[in-house]
Amino acid sequence: MARIKQRAIELLSDGTVMRVIGWEKGEGNCDWSPALFENAAEMENFVYGDYAGANLSKYCLKFNRQEGKTLVVLKPCDTLSFRQLLHEHRIDREKFYVIGAGCKGMKDEKGGLLKCSACKGKEFEVYDEIIDDEEAQKTTALMDRMAGVIELEKMTAQERFDFWRGELSRCIRCNACRNVCPACSCIKCVFDNPASGVQSKAPVTDFEENMFHIIRAYHVAGRCTDCGECSRVCPQNIPLHLLNRKFIKDMNELYGDYQAGVGENERTPLTSYTKEDAEPGIVYERGNA
């Protein structure tokens, strides 16, 4: 969208921001990459549009300590991740100028993104200004985002086990899911820490694949905004979002509806409690054994 580009150039030129995080075109038509622009001349290569699928909020961690403000272009769902990082005091609101960019659903070379098929809406949670367009407001979610989880819940335990073994056995432990995740913002991940006893660079046994993915999903439970980046980046096409959505669904059912990254409340379901909470045994009374 030309308006975003123009506005970013204005803000760069008048010194409001020192740099812009946005997208640039690649060698082909669909391979856009997140990119850094530091002056108006470089902004020549800035693009925004159908192939801007990446969630730029995680990059904010890189620029949080740098001098001056950074302009970041965020889509509606990306602003949830940004808000969550603010809640966790991982980024400083004063260091960023957020342009909320309207989104019609993003694509890659294979077509519409999976994460966009369960679009969470067009509201911007954080912004300094919004540059939207009417077209973007018209598009809606194509499917119920819990559909995949419900389908799995209907299976028997053995079927679920077989399903996840099939999926997780493809894992090559490249860590793309972790590194792209805006909620995985630990400076040193437990799986990178030689002293943790669980550091491992390869999925040597089934157990290690299970453990990595259970713990990764668990660590972001309650903080995961369901931005869908983990499944998008997985080079082995593992449907990782089904793990995160399971946690989201459970928390919604047991502890009340909650969407991470929305509102001012910094307490997530796992950092709060009520005296009337269900006992853990409840999970064994639901669904199929």
Add this chain to the structure above:
Amino acid sequence: MMRQFPANQVKKIIESIPCAVYAPVEDGAMVVFERYQDGMELRLDKICTDKTPKDILFPQWENLMHFRVEGKTIELSEQQRCEEDYVLFGVRACDIQAFKVLDRVFLSDPVDTYYAARREHGTIVALACGDPKETCFCKNFGVDPAQPDADVVLWLAGDDYYCEAYTDKGRALMSTWETRDAEEGVVEWVKGEIAKKYDALPFAKLNLKGFDGDHLMEKFNSPKWKKLSMACLGCGSCTFACPTCQCYDIRDYDTGNGIQRYRCWDSCMYSDFTLMAHGTNRPTQVERYRQRFMHKLVYFPSRNEGMYSCVGCGRCIEKCPMNLNIVKVIKALGEGENND
């Protein structure tokens, strides 16, 4: 001696091979080299398998030894080297070039005996490429997609595979196949067609001038690395998809009653890559990103008579979640017409 056989006989030929055969087969939504068994979906048409055949020679992880502790005694059992003959069927030219890169690393002194044993027991049947992908750029690195360097080479022309053996191992293997004398001139024509297609690819002519030991410091100190690496997540997708990435780590797993020592692929993209007591000498993603491409395009060729450790298979282009790749680096840092 060139021979030919009908393409629909290929399954039969694979099944007739008495030893293990690794071939590209369908596994879920992906095509990977796996030990071929009856009923598997053979996918010889897939030009770059989702996982490289590197796994066969240099698996993602392998046990090296096991220490068992009982009381005050430690029992040590070493892993057996590969003793089984096998055939690697349907490997493409780029991946075969990658084996040569791996050979340079693992077969030079001190020889990696695990790798060497696997290499020795394998017979490679290559398949010349037909239709390239847009992301192929192997010709830049001296790979001829029409003439892979292997024990046996296959070319697909019409409804027939043409085959020729180039080594004793290859001839021995091919002698068991049911083939007939090949029609003359067909393969030459096919090779010409392949060359034409590959020359028309978008990345067919990258300018690699300046990527050598003489320009090492200039490339190393280039201010462009910062912007090139900005979007890099530091995941290992590119290194694990790469047919030539050969870095590994050796780790000990405490089993409770001993130690299982194994080695596994490592990635220079990781923050704990070559981690030392004092920390790491590549503190940010800029240095890690630079390391990968400098290794492929500058360090490796300067020590190996100009042999690049990129083979142009294009897997990193497909796999990178943020669409970063070696072509962008070559274009950004290269000299001359790349800088347009």
Add this chain to the structure above:
Amino acid sequence: MSVSNPNWKPKIVAFCCNWCSYAGADLAGSGRMAYPADVKIIRVPCSCRVNPLFILRAFERGADGVIMCGCHPGDCHYTSGNYFARRRMTMLFSMLDYLGIERGRTRVEWVSAAEGAKFSKTMNEFVKTIYDLGENRKLGDLRCKK
């Protein structure tokens, strides 16, 4: 799942909070209320100390069942630790169930310092459940079984 190894004895890990459940176990002991020797107790300062990784690590090293015991809700020595632990374990158990791990291998029970009999009863029940389920094959590291 049937027990294929006739010599198989389950390994059961019990995380017990220092203030209630561990004292409860103690009381069971001094009151001569028997519970199976298959249960290995790990004392933790509070049930809230139990990180989901602990549970997985126990399975990794060959546990066939993991049980966590803490003070009754409302009685936590640190006021609210067990309330957080309750939510955490609910979520973890749900995830294990989602991945197809047998139900019953994990359990949470609140045992106070005065409930020696409950401790003994709970452990007897849990061990029986694990015997019925048999060896844990779905969630363990094979290397640890060598």
